[in-house]
Amino acid sequence: MKVIITKDYNEMSKLAANMIKETVNEKPNSVLGLATGSTPEGLYNNLIEMNRNGEIDFSNVTTINLDEYIGLNGDNPQSYRYFMNNKLFDHININKERTFVPSGVAENIEEEAKNYDKKIDELGGIDVQILGIGVNGHIGFNEPDEVLIAGTHKTGLTQSTIEANSRFFDKIEDVPTEAITMGLGQILKSKKIILIVKGTNKADVVRELLKGVITTNNPSTMLNMHRDVTILMEEEVSKLI
Ligand code: PGA
Numbered sequence: 001m002k003v004i005i006t007k008d009y010n011e012m013s014k015l016a017a018n019m020i021k022e023t024v025n026e027k028p029n030s031v032l033g034l035a036t037g038s039t040p041e042g043l044y045n046n047l048i049e050m051n052r053n054g055e056i057d058f059s060n061v062t063t064i065n066l067d068e069y070i071g072l073n074g075d076n077p078q079s080y081r082y083f084m085n086n087k088l089f090d091h092i093n094i095n096k097e098r099t100f101v102p103s104g105v106a107e108n109i110e111e112e113a114k115n116y117d118k119k120i121d122e123l124g125g126i127d128v129q130i131l132g133i134g135v136n137g138h139i140g141f142n143e144p145d146e147v148l149i150a151g152t153h154k155t156g157l158t159q160s161t162i163e164a165n166s167r168f169f170d171k172i173e174d175v176p177t178e179a180i181t182m183g184l185g186q187i188l189k190s191k192k193i194i195l196i197v198k199g200t201n202k203a204d205v206v207r208e209l210l211k212g213v214i215t216t217n218n219p220s221t222m223l224n225m226h227r228d229v230t231i232l233m234e235e236e237v238s239k240l241i
Contacts, residue, residue: 001223002230003210005238009198012232013042016130016196019230020047021056023128023192029060031120033129033182033190034088035140036065036080039198040130044088051092058094064120066131066140067181068104070154078169079104102152102180109180113152117186129190133197136160137205137218141181144217150185154178184222193226197233203240206233210241 006012020043024030034040050056065084074081081101089099100119106112120126136144136158143158156178157165166172187193197206209220210231223229 001210003238004230004232005235006232007235009042009234012196012198012234013046016040016043016194016232017046017050019194020128020130021050024056024058024061027127028057029062030127031062031064031123031125033126033131033187034063034065034084035130035132036067036083037132039132039196041087043130043196047088048091058092061094062098062123063089063094063100064123064126064182065099065101066187067179068102069176070104070109070178070180071176073103073105074101078174102182104176104180106180109154113154113180116152116180116182120182120186120189126190128192128194129187131187131193131195133195133202133205133220134161135164135199135201135205137208137220139184139187139219139222141179142184142187142219144219146216148216148219148222149183151183152180152186153183154180184219188222188226190226191228193223193229195220195223195229195231197231197237200237200240203237206231206237207241 068080072079102116103112131139141155142148162175166175169175205218205220208218212224214221214224
């Protein structure tokens with residue numbers, strides 16, 4: 001596991017964007033695994049700028065997102081499909097038909113989950129997966145639990161995640177309590193993983209991850225099983241670890 005400490009959030013976002021640029025320039029039809037949340041917003045802003053400047057071309061890129069809330073369709077401003085369109089896809093030269101976010105309103109979520117994994121396999125897997133991390137160590141919506149599920153699946157959200165995500169909603173009762181998420185087995189199949197850590201409130205779970213233990217109580221520790229993980233973290237977080 002490689003750890004890179006950056007001066008601040010801007011430097012971290014730029015570095016992550018450069019890593020994506022290198023991947024896409026080397027392989028123009030890359031499959032990029034993307035994440036939502038406040039952490040990757042800076043990365044997406046940098047990618048938009050690079051695309052405008054002609055430094056990166058998304059015309060042959062495919063994207064696969066980690067997760068979506070159950071019950072929200074893509075027109076809902078709180079949905080992750082809406083977030084991705086609004087924060088990235090609408091501003092770059094990507095073919096929207098090659099941007100995949102699991103559907104939270106599919107009639108049969110189990111079927112949707114199975115098809116999502118099939119789609120990723122058919123695409124030949126994910127070249128680079130971008131990850132954020134929850135304050136409880138979740139990756140995607142793989143919440144701490146006694147068991148973790150390898151493939152894409154439906155899951156309940158923990159109270160800690162509902163509270164953390166309530167900042168994006170008018171009131172906490174509006175936060176969906178279930179989601180569809182790529183499982184850690186599928187995430188670990190990605191050829192390369194970049195974990196971006198923003199916020200000092202993530203220091204405790206990242207400290208545990210860096211200890212090299214593996215526990216389902218902190219799903220991020222599963223990343224210890226992967227050969228090519230780069231962790232980018234702000235200096236102010238690293239000081240607490
Ligand atoms: P954040 O969320 O980027 O908004 O901190 C990260 C996550 O919950 O995975």
